[in-house]
Amino acid sequence: MAFVTTTDLIPLIPELILLGAAFVVLLLDLFAPGSQRTTLAVTTIVGFVIALVAEIQLLDSGATGFYGTIVADGFSILFESLYLVIGILTVLLSLHYLDDHGIGFGEYYVLLITAVVGMMFMTSSLELLVIFIGLEIMSISSYILVGIRRRVPESNEAALKYLLLGAFSTGFLLYGISLLYGATGSIRIPEIVVALQEPGALNNPLAIIGVALIIIAMGFKVAVVPFHMWTPDVYSGAPTPVTAFLSAAAKAAGFAMFVRVLLTGIPLEAELWKDLFWAIAVLTMTVGNVMALMQNSVKRMLAYSSVAHAGYIMVAVVVGTPAALSSVIFYSCAYAVMGTGAFGILTVRHFGKTPDSYDDLAGYARYKPCLAFLMSVFMLSLIGLPLTGGFIGKLQIFQAALEEGWVWLTVIGLLNSALSVYYYLRVVVCLYMREGSVPDGAVLEVAESPGFALTGLVGAASVVVYLGVFPQTLLELAASSVSTLF
Amino acid sequence: MIPISHVLVLSALLFSIGVLGVMLRRNVIVVFMSIELMLNAVNLSFVGFARTMDDMTGVIFIFFIIVVAAAEAVVGLSIILSIYRTRKTLNIDEFNLLKW
Amino acid sequence: MSQIWLVPAFPLLGFLLNGFFGKFFGKRFVTIIAPAAVGFAFLQSLVLFFEMRAADGHRLVETLYTWMATGSFQVDVAFQVDQLSGLYLLIITGVGFLIHVYSIGYMGAEAGYYRYFAFLNLFIFFMLVLVLGDSFLLMFVGWEGVGLCSYLLIGYYFEKHSAAEACKKAFLFNRVGDFGVLSAVMLIFVTFGTLNFNIVNAEAATQLESGGILVTVITLFLFLGATGKSAQIPLYVWLPDAMEGPTPVSALIHAATMVTAGLYMVARLSHLFVLAPFTMNMIAVIGAATALLAASIALTQTDIKRVLAYSTVSQLGYMFLALGVGAFTAGIFHVMTHAFFKALLFLGSGSVIHAMHHEQDMLRMGALRKKLPVTYLTMLMGTLAIAGIPFFSGFFSKDEILWKAFSSPLGGGGFWLIAFVTAGMTSFYMFRLIYLTFHGESRVDSHTAEHLHESPAVMTVPLVILAVLSVFGGFFGVPHVLNFLPNGMELYFKGFFAQVPETTPGSAAAEIGLMVASVLLAVIAWSLAHRYYSTSLDAVTALRNRLQTTYRLSLNKWYVDELYNAVIVQPGKLFSTFVLWKLIDQNIIDRLVLLPGNVARGVGSGLRLAQNGVLQSYALIFSLGAMLILGFVLL
């Protein structure tokens, strides 16, 4: 009896391609130590691109495998493609950063790939066990990536905090899964759904606590208040490309899991959970924005602002209609690209150091006009000004909320997004309005910025603008992928 | 036959002690051990449920939890080693470079 | 086919070419591309204007593509030209073109020449999108875009700290207004299920109860947005500070075009606004109050651009007053004439500043008319126009507003009186500006005086064209009562705006009487300005001189002047400077807008305590959250 057939593997083709790429990179690093670091990066990118092509081929295939626990539906393909794109961007942003900071590990790219593979399993599986393992693959890869600058105390500390709190939340997740398993007798989402649809099943304390614990643990992964405390510390301690990757891809994966498990899988008793999500959404937006306002480090500000953006997405989660879910997808994509871009600017050295505080941004307009312009585009999109993806994303979310009559939630969201102007604008002001002086002894880089990074950043900015001017393509994709969920 | 609710109570108590350990202990390795205690509490409840429902899924799940726990322990302990090298302490209160 | 998209496409192309290649291709390239882009847009606007006049219902619509469509909600990228946007198109591209040409001379010596023109082109693009868009969403794109460009251009001299502050302020103030617009758009979407202007205007009367709460709230929010963009109480403070930008920018953005966007929006939705009498009243009150307040502040400013800035605020208040009393046509007419003469005045002041090597203090000018004859004459034309001297453009539009404020059922004698007083002040401070700058004795320092010269032709020709428009532009809208020409404006806008029911068609005699009164007031104010400013320095210096030389003066004259000074001028000046400007304008309103940020900071410092870097506090908060959630779902 063959326990794995070829058809089982079809939905896993992108994952297999990535694993292959990971091994190639690992072996190249091992047996050809002289090989250029660029080679490793290019190999990784090639792996991502081939996987992306495979994803596109899988679109509309409706392939499933392994007893129906793995599906390649529109939802998972869209999110997986997003992880791959962010993966490519991260590699582009990493090359010069690794050189600048003496991170000479080929394993860096391997871990990036495995993190993406983990996310893909999280997104495409219908079995809580596989989702859990995917989550752990992603998390453990991220712990290591965060701590990869092992001689830097901040990096160590960020990794430690991330790991301990991550493991702590894993405990809650597992406890939740076990209680849900006890209440329903299964760990497969379709079976859980069936079991919970029986009359009275939702009054079962086991199910209620189980779902609540799962919400708590997933809330940790997507960093909603009050489970967000790790975000600023980890994001500011991690190497900047890794921060970009975490804020974009890991958060998107968290939301994909959130939608898959909680919103379409488990029938939540409407009022109770809506009120809960409502409170979480409002808290998350507000705390994120207020704290971002207080920061002097741009990286940390962006970290808090990523909390705030999770809050906007939570608004759509509260609404929960198909239109709202497709706005979750759109916003996740838009935020992933603009967030990666914004963090990406911070990877490039300026006056000989990696910029961190607002003051470090002085002089960009004169010495790095191109980066200053790109950063402004990202900031404007994060603010949500028209003609950027951020605007359309917010519009979609608030429009979906309004259609369901969530007026107050929308008003709070709008107020929050008005508040965010204060700190995003400060970045633009520092970029353009402050004259930087070259510090003594600092070397002015000859080239404006490394080619790989510039390519990635220009690409990200183009996507941001494209999503603002021609959003229809992605909107339609999102809507159709949501329809595959139900 | 052991009543399932008693197994669940035991697992809840162990879980709570684990949570408490994470928040109280100042030695980072002990904090980590408390997390292992939480995972064990989860394992216990899995076994209890599996037995009550005559199902094997819960038992299978445990193996994976153990593997994950092992993987987390390996990575976690190496991170602790690394941070000890730069900071020469295991006191969790002193790891506060990143704040506000 | 009408090809509306070409109009914004030209400036956009200009922006892209200048922004991305201007640095490499050099100055000549930029100098040709930027004005040409706007020039072509103007030509196309002219073509469209006449097409629109010929078209059925005076409206051309062009749908480019579906911007976004989800469920029942669909927004197209669609442009429309109708009476309102057609007029705005001509103003924007026409005045815009002149200012581009002028900028060639004015900005010639500046660094970042290409950047300036790229932003200027981009501004024109967004402004065109604002007026051409057929839905709230597209208008909002333009709305935010012009704000952004205004911000970029105010901060153009980014080395100057005050410029950086000013542009930050402009942005924040505008965001407060934007919040209003967004809230209104939200409510409109909920109510109408669409964001298309035409549908909203057409269905307003059936969907909304006249005078109801909903329509009042919607329109109040919209008006809040308008106060931000068009610098009305309480959000006007940013505009005077915005004068930190280059002078052509002040002329284009902060006088002629962008600041009238709020008026555009109100006029565009006239059918919605007339359903909310409360809002209309509010608009009239705010407009009148702003007109008066800003004019009284302008009386004492010594910075030439600040006088013009407060004057702009005041004139915008006038226009809002017009809209508020239901005189939409008169309001938009004043938008047009104001675009001519205020652009002219700003450009003229730019010419002065240019000649004076960026000296803006009028106390250091004087007697410039010999050195800058063209600038002097054109600015004089502009001043005569704004002061409402008969048969100059401002006379017609302003009198139309004064009359409507008096006679409209939504208006009243009080509104008229405020507008009337304001008109007098306007005349006074404008002639004061002219006298301080161009007449009297020269207070220019010797170094600057050596280099004084008239601006090059590239700057003076736009001035002359604008002067011609300022002088004759009023004949498009001659009031009925004068009756020597048909009222072009009313014919043009026939059936476009919502009608406010006319209760008493005021008598022709009354209208003539009020007209004469306002002209008389303007002339009296002129002569006052002449008396105090045409020869010596301002009143303060005059007073000081007189105190030293009391014995030389006749007792009688001294007494009158002193009384005037002590009772009227000085308290007025103190009040204007310290209470109105320093306290309300610079402190209270500023603080109010910064308040949300400061409150948030306060909350933040509390929250920061929890984020103390210790892992166990994080675990504690995590558990606290878990406890609350469990408690919530179990209870």
Next chain:
Amino acid sequence: MIVFFYLFALISLILALGVLVFKNPIHSALSLVGTFFCLAAIYVMLNAEFVAVIQVLVYAGAIMVLFLFVLMLLSTKDNDQYALKLNVSRGLAVAITGVLMIQVLTAFMDPTLRFGEPGAYPVERIQEIGSIALIGQLLFTEFVLPFEVISILLLVAVIGAVIIAKRRVP
């Protein structure tokens, strides 16, 4: 039989509390190992013999040895700095955990508590197939995907341990 369950439950709780209160981390670790043994005994009583074996071999045997090893490596004489000291936030921690525990426990006492439908493997069936054989079968059929995927996790852990903890390059 059931008496032994309560006995082991009691011991495991005491030892778990030991993890919490011992000043010396090595004592805590040993106490934790004891807890694991007790749990293994309880697993046996719950007919999960193989889990019990793994618990002892892998958990107590391998993972905890790793902990002890690192503890010894990094041990400091001064254990007082790790002693349990109560302050406001730690008091709060105790209170919160207490509430959390009570919430969960009351829910478990709830009469509406229900479990999932009975599955396919009652004790007799397990004994008929053989516990280990059954687990093997399931791992290679129904759970083959997680079984394969978890190897990626192990690979990641190995790579991570190597690059994070390897000695500094001079």
